[in-house]
Amino acid sequence: MSLAAPHPPHDGPTRGRPRSEAVERAIIEGTMKLLEDGVPLSELSIERIARTAGVGKATIYRRWRDKEELFVDVLRTAEPPDPELPGTSLRDDLVVLLETLRRRGQADRTSAILHNVRAQMKSSPKIWAAYDSTVIAPRRRAGLDVLRRAQRDGELRADTDVELLYDILVGPMLMRAVLRRTADLPEGLAEQIVDTLLEGLRPVSPPTAPH
Amino acid sequence: MSLAAPHPPHDGPTRGRPRSEAVERAIIEGTMKLLEDGVPLSELSIERIARTAGVGKATIYRRWRDKEELFVDVLRTAEPPDPELPGTSLRDDLVVLLETLRRRGQADRTSAILHNVRAQMKSSPKIWAAYDSTVIAPRRRAGLDVLRRAQRDGELRADTDVELLYDILVGPMLMRAVLRRTADLPEGLAEQIVDTLLEGLRPVSPPTAPH
Amino acid sequence: MSLAAPHPPHDGPTRGRPRSEAVERAIIEGTMKLLEDGVPLSELSIERIARTAGVGKATIYRRWRDKEELFVDVLRTAEPPDPELPGTSLRDDLVVLLETLRRRGQADRTSAILHNVRAQMKSSPKIWAAYDSTVIAPRRRAGLDVLRRAQRDGELRADTDVELLYDILVGPMLMRAVLRRTADLPEGLAEQIVDTLLEGLRPVSPPTAPH
Amino acid sequence: MSLAAPHPPHDGPTRGRPRSEAVERAIIEGTMKLLEDGVPLSELSIERIARTAGVGKATIYRRWRDKEELFVDVLRTAEPPDPELPGTSLRDDLVVLLETLRRRGQADRTSAILHNVRAQMKSSPKIWAAYDSTVIAPRRRAGLDVLRRAQRDGELRADTDVELLYDILVGPMLMRAVLRRTADLPEGLAEQIVDTLLEGLRPVSPPTAPH
C-alpha cells in the first residue's frame, strides 16, 4: 500500500533534496516497535518517536499533521491483508469474512497494537473519518457485495435488509473483540454465528443456482 | 448513586475537615458542562476543569488519581437509569433492552458526551476495567437473565447458547452506534433486530407458559 | 525573655481555653531542631514546622503572622546573652564587646543557624526592623554608652565621632564573619582591632581618671 | 561582560538552533525592571519573570538552574564598573575605593536592587560562593594591592597587617550600608574613615617616594 504523504512535497518539478523513503519507513517501524514493546499509547510522544527513529521532529511534521495522522498510516501498514473469498457459497464466504475478523481481534503480536490504536482513534473524529473511508468502508462494501450477490442468486430471501444483516453478522464479533477484550474468541465462533443467523433467512424455494 | 471517592479520605474516625460534597458535584457537573459545550476530549485538562468548577487542582487530585478516573464518575452520573422490563414476553423485554441501548447511542444533549468519553476510555485498560465491572457487566447480566428465564419458560430452544445470542442481539446496535457513529439509528431498529433473530430460535412446541 | 505573641489572645477577661505554653515551646524548638539538622532555610515551610512540632498549622498562625515573625522569636530565643562588661578600662570593655561578636560569628552548633536566619531576614524589611529594634539597637546603644563614658572620662579625644568609631570597631568583625563566612576568626582578633584603632584616638593629656 | 551560560549549550560543534542572545537580555532586563518597580524579592517567581520577559519558563531553566543563579547574572550586569584609581597617593586611592563602595550602598534607582538581591544571596551558600569568587574577591584583591604597594613605597608601616587593615577600612561602610540600611551615607564619610585610620599607621620616617 502506498504511504501517500498527507503533506505532499511540492507540485512543480522536483526541486531540492528528495524526501527519503528510508526515513519514512524508519518512522513508521519505529512507532510500531515502540507499540510492540508495550509502550502505552499515552506515552507515545512525537518527541519519543523522533528519538527512536533517529529523526528530527520537523521531519515527522513535514509528513503528518499530527500524531493521529501518523497512526492511521501505522495502522494501514500493520493491518493484515483482506482475505480471498472462496465464492463456493454464501455460507463459506461469510465464514471466511467473519473468521478474518475474529483473528484480527486476537492477541497476537501486532493485533494488540492495532486494537489499542483503533480504540484511541475513535475519540478523534477527523482521523476516524480518514481511517473509516480508507480501511473500514471498503471492507464493509465487500461484505455487502457478498450478501447482495447471494440475494440475487436466491440464496437469501429477497426481502432481507442486507445492511442490517451485515451488521447483525459482524456486530457480535465486534461486541466480543473490541468491547469485552476477551482476546481469545473461540475457533468455531464464525461458523456458529453464520449458521445461527442464516437459519431463518433462507428462501422457501431452493436457490435457482449457486453462484 | 454514591460517588465513592477513589482516594478514600482516611480509615479511622473522622479527623480534620470533611470533604465537601458540593465541591464533588461542582467538579463533575463542571466537567459535564464543558463536554456539552463541545470541548473536545483532548482539550479537557485537569487545569481547565478546575478553573471551570472554581476549584483548586489539588482538590481534584485529592479525589481522583487522574483524568480517566474522574471520567468514570462523570459517566456514572450521566448514564440514564436502566429501564424497567415489562416482563410480558421475551420479545417485549428484548425490545425494551435494545431500545434503551439505541437511545443511548443517539445524539441528544448528553449522549454525545457519553459516547466520546466511553470511546476514549477503552484505550486506558484499568479504567475500562473499572467501568466495565460497575456499569457494563451488571447490564449484561440483566440481559442474560432475561434470556435464561425465557429458556426456562420454554420461549427459547433449550440448546440455545444464550451468551452468544445476547452478543448477536446487542452487537449490531453497537456496531452502528459506536463504530459507525451514525448517531441516528432508526426508530424501529430494536424490533426489527429482535424479530429477525427470534425467528429460528423458537422451540417447536409452543411455550408452556408466558412468564 | 517573654515570647510576646504577635497575635494577642484577647483583650477582656480570660475566656475560653488558654493558649498552651508547651505548644509555643514545641514550635520554636522544633524549628531550631530543623535548622540544626541542616535543613536549608528555603525548605523550612510552615507546613513542615507544624509536622515536626506535632501541631496544627492554625496553631502557628494564631501566634505569628508569617514565617519571618516566627524566625524573629526563634532568634531571640537562640541568641546568647549579652556579656557583662568588666568596666576596668575602655580597652577591656571594647575587647569583651568585640570578642562576643567574634564568637557569635563562629561555627558552633547554633551560631550557624543564627547566621543563616539573620542573613535571610535582611531581605524582609519589616521583620528586619523588628529584629533591629529589639536585638541589634539595644546592643549598639550599649556599645555607644561605653564610648561616650570613655570620652567623658578623658580616655577618648573629645572630638571623636563615637558613632563612626563604633562602626569602625564593629565593621571589620562583621566584614569577616557575615560576608566572608570565614567562620574561624582568629582568637586575638578583637584585641588586635582595638589596639590598632585606639592608637590615634588617645587624648594628648592622660585621662583624668579611670571610670 | 560575557553572560556565560551556567547550562552550557553543548560541547561539540554548533548543532541545532543557537540560543538567542536577545532572549538572554530580555530575561535579565525583565528581572531588573521588576526589581526597579519595587516588586519584593519574595514575589519574584520564575513564572512571573517569564511572563514579564515574554519568554517560556523552559527557556529560563535552559540557562539557569534556579532563581539564585539567575540573580548572580542580574547582579553582574547591574553592578557599576569598578573605578579607575588616581594613583597619586595612598589616601587618594583609598578615598576613591571607599567612595565607590559608599555610592553602591546608596538608594539610587538600581542600587536598592543590588542591595536586596545581595542580601538574599548570602543565605544560599553555593550561589554566594559564585558571586564571591567572580565579583567580591577580585575587588578585594585590587584593594589589597593598593595597600601592599603603599607598604612597599613606605607610605604604610612595614608591620601593618594589610588584610586586617582592608577589613577595618571597608567594614564600617558595610556596617552602615548593608546592615543598618541607612541608605544615605554622608558625602564625606569615605575621607573621614581614611583620615581617622591612617593617623596611627604612618611610618616614622617620611616615605621614600610617592608611587
Place this chain on the structure above:
DNA sequence: TCCTAATCGAGACGGTACGTCAGGTCTTCTT
C-alpha cells in the same frame, strides 16, 4: 454541674509557583 468560648490536631479548601515535559514552529548548519 452545666455552659460558654477559645484552644487543640487534623486536614480540606482556593490559590500560586514549582520544575518537567510535550506540542508545534522556527532557525541554524550539514548533506
Place this chain on the structure above:
DNA sequence: AAGAAGACCTGACGTACCGTCTCGATTAGGA
C-alpha cells in the same frame, strides 16, 4: 531544498505550600 538538531513559546502535568476555613475534641473559667 531536505535533513538532524535543538531553541523557542505555550500550556498541561502532578506536587508542595500558602493562609484560611471547618471539623470533632479538649480545657478552662463563670453560672
